[in-house]
Amino acid sequence: MTDASKVRASGTIGVTGAKGFRAGAAAAGIKKKRGALDVAVLVCDTEASAAAVFTTNRVTGAPVQVSRRHLAARSAMRAVVASSGNSNVCTGAQGLADAEEMTRLAAEGLGCPVEAVLVASTGVIGRLLPMEKVRAGLPKALASLGRGRAADAALARAIMTTDMRPKQAGVRLRIGARTVTIGGATKGVGMIEPRMATTLGFLTTDAAVEHSALQAMLRRAADATYNCLTVDGHQSTSDTLVLLASGEAMAGCDPIAEGSAEAAKFESALVAVCENLARQIVADAEGGTKVIEVRVTGAASDEEAARAARAIANSPLVKCAFFGEDPNWGRITSAAGGAGISSGADSMRLAIGGVLIFEKGTPVEAKAAKVKRAMKARDIIVRLDLGAGRGEARVLTCDLSYDYVKINASYTT
Numbered sequence: 001m002t003d004a005s006k007v008r009a010s011g012t013i014g015v016t017g018a019k020g021f022r023a024g025a026a027a028a029g030i031k032k033k034r035g036a037l038d039v040a041v042l043v044c045d046t047e048a049s050a051a052a053v054f055t056t057n058r059v060t061g062a063p064v065q066v067s068r069r070h071l072a073a074r075s076a077m078r079a080v081v082a083s084s085g086n087s088n089v090c091t092g093a094q095g096l097a098d099a100e101e102m103t104r105l106a107a108e109g110l111g112c113p114v115e116a117v118l119v120a121s122t123g124v125i126g127r128l129l130p131m132e133k134v135r136a137g138l139p140k141a142l143a144s145l146g147r148g149r150a151a152d153a154a155l156a157r158a159i160m161t162t163d164m165r166p167k168q169a170g171v172r173l174r175i176g177a178r179t180v181t182i183g184g185a186t187k188g189v190g191m192i193e194p195r196m197a198t199t200l201g202f203l204t205t206d207a208a209v210e211h212s213a214l215q216a217m218l219r220r221a222a223d224a225t226y227n228c229l230t231v232d233g234h235q236s237t238s239d240t241l242v243l244l245a246s247g248e249a250m251a252g253c254d255p256i257a258e259g260s261a262e263a264a265k266f267e268s269a270l271v272a273v274c275e276n277l278a279r280q281i282v283a284d285a286e287g288g289t290k291v292i293e294v295r296v297t298g299a300a301s302d303e304e305a306a307r308a309a310r311a312i313a314n315s316p317l318v319k320c321a322f323f324g325e326d327p328n329w330g331r332i333t334s335a336a337g338g339a340g341i342s343s344g345a346d347s348m349r350l351a352i353g354g355v356l357i358f359e360k361g362t363p364v365e366a367k368a369a370k371v372k373r374a375m376k377a378r379d380i381i382v383r384l385d386l387g388a389g390r391g392e393a394r395v396l397t398c399d400l401s402y403d404y405v406k407i408n409a410s411y412t413t
Contacts, residue, residue, distance in 0.1 A: 007272035013170025014152025017183035019206040020045045020246030023151040024144035025158035028137025030085035030123070030130060039137040040082045040158035041106060042202050043145055047076035047116065048244040051215040053222050055194075055239035062088045062095035063119040064240060066103060070115045075211045078116040080202060080242055081106040081141075083134060084159050084187070086123040089237045098129045105135065109142040120200050120240040122187065123161050156185040159200050162407060163189050164284050169276035171269045175262050180207040180249045182269055186277040190286040190408065192231035193314070194222075194239060201226065201241040201277060207266055208247035213258035217267045218243045225274035230397050231285045232404070233314040243270075282396045287404030290322050292397050294382045298349075299391030300342045306393035308386065311339035319400035322380065327371040329357050336384055347387030353380050360387075 016023050022043045030038040052071055054064050070077075081102050088095045103117040110117075121129070144154070156166030170183035181204075188199025209217075222241055247255070256262045282291050294313045299305035312318055315335040321328045333348060350358040353374025355367050374380065 007171055007173070007269050009169040009171050009272045009276035011169055011276070012149070013172070013181065013183045014149070014168040015042055015155055015183050015185050015202055015204050016147040016151050017170045018181040018204040018246060019248035020048070021204045021244070022145040022147055023155040024141045024146065025154035026137045026140035026144060028083070028133045030083055030133055032085070037154060037158035038084045039134060039141045040155045041138070041141045041145065042080045042155060042204070043110060044078055044244055044246050046246065047078055048246045049209060049211050049214055050075060050077040050118070050242065050244050051211070051218040052118070052240065052242045053219055055236055057235050057237050059090065059237050061121060061238040062091060062099040063121045064238060065096065066099040067118040067120065067240065070103070070118060073115045076116065077118055077244060078110055078112040079106050080118045080120065081138065082120040082159050082200060083129070084122050084161055086121060086127055086129050087125050087238045088121045088129050089125040091126070091128050094128055098131050101131065102134060102138065105138045106142070109139060118242060120238065122159065122200050122238050125237065152185065159185065159187040161187065162286055163187050167277055167280040167284070169273050169280070171273055173265060173269045175207060175250065175256065175266065176253065178249050178253065180205060182273050184273050184277055186281065188281050189284045190231055191234045191236045192229055192281065192285070193233045193235040194227045194229055199236065199239060199281060203241070203243040203273065205243070205245045206247065206249035207245055208250040208253060208255040209245050209266065210255045210257050213256060213263055214243060214245055216258060217263070217270055221267065221271045221274045224271055225278040228395050229278050229281060230310065230313050230395060231282065231288070278396060282398050285398035286407045287401040288398035289401055290399045291379045292322055292382060292399065293380070293394060294384070294397065295392070295394045296336070296384050296386065297392040298385035298387045298389060299393070300389040301391040302393055303391070304341050305386070305391040307339040308336040308341050308384065309393045309395040311335045312382065312384070313395040313397035316400055319397065322375060323399035323401045325372070325375045327352070327357070327368060327375055329371065332382060332384065333358060336386070341386060341388070343386045343388035349385040349387065351383045353377060
């Protein structure tokens with residue numbers, strides 16, 4: 001795979017930036033706020049090759065179960081229907097029937113098979129969907145289908161829950177003689193601790209890609225970006241990341257095949273879009289005031305590095321220290337040491353915001369004041385080298401503020 005750092009995603013390209021896609025949204029009344037968009041539909045004009053990754057939480061929402069079944073039945077999809085304000089999780093047989101009905105309603109409106117529609121929902125757990133509102137709102141979302149910035153923004157807003165702002169990104173690149181586009185939208189600011197995906201994410205492209213390659217590239221892109229996120233260490237039950245490929249920009253061309261130079265170029269762009277969206281999630285995290293990137297190197301293995309990085313990123317003590325801009329760096333080394341690593345403090349090297357503060361068992365006292373200044377930044381990189389090998393990993397996280405507690409102390413009330 002080529003270096004994704006060389007590709008820059010733009011926030012002006014959304015899900016309809018790729019040829020062949022339309023989006024629509026409506027206010028069905030699922031959300032408490034009057035007039036808030038809460039039902040969305042993403043449609044491909046023709047059948048699109050589809051790839052997806054989902055939560056690995058054993059407690060999964062009905063929409064995840066239905067979408068998995070539809071993808072097992074066919075690899076080409078026409079649409080994704082989504083709702084926000086209610087996740088349709090832990091709702092039994094009725095919840096499954098409601099998720100299926102959402103796909104049926106969308107399929108009837110589009111004139112396609114039910115199995116050609118995926119479904120996703122996000123919001124509070126343990127409450128039945130108000131289907132009378134969904135039945136009234138979904139046709140309105142279908143009637144509003146369109147292309148361009150207004151349609152992109154409507155879908156991005158309709159999938160928000162406690163998000164403060166919509167999140168979208170995209171890129172354009174050359175594949176041979178053709179210009180292709182990858183666009184996407186995502187949501188999520190809390191209950192973020194991904195395993196295979198996180199939040200809801202919808203990606204589109206007008207490139208033609210072999211289905212097996214599309215699935216493999218999406219999985220790797222998710223692992224490199226979405227799966228490197230944590231806000232609060234709590235894995236969602238509804239995580240869904242979908243990629244639809246219309247192929248319209250490459251009509252008459254052979255589809256991109258796994259292992260080709262075109263695949264490497266396309267995957268680099270896909271990772272760039274996912275990275276942009278993932279960073280937007282952390283930047284908008286519930287109550288968050290800082291974006292913190294934890295980079296662990298020198299581990300005995302990549303797995304060991306990942307354990308250490310995630311332990312640091314999920315530590316409430318570490319997160320609180322960053323919120324208070326308190327250079328209490330001992331919380332970082334101790335979090336790593338408790339993550340089952342094979343080395344100790346004597347081989348560690350820690351830098352915060354580019355300032356070395358700890359090396360081989362000894363504090364670098366002369367740099368303490370500089371570290372305190374570094375912690376005042378909005379974006380901070382923490383680098384910890386374990387001195388035990390070549391394993392490395394990184395995790396994006398945020399600080400833990402008073403507002404996070406306020407938001408989550410009264411989420412359902």
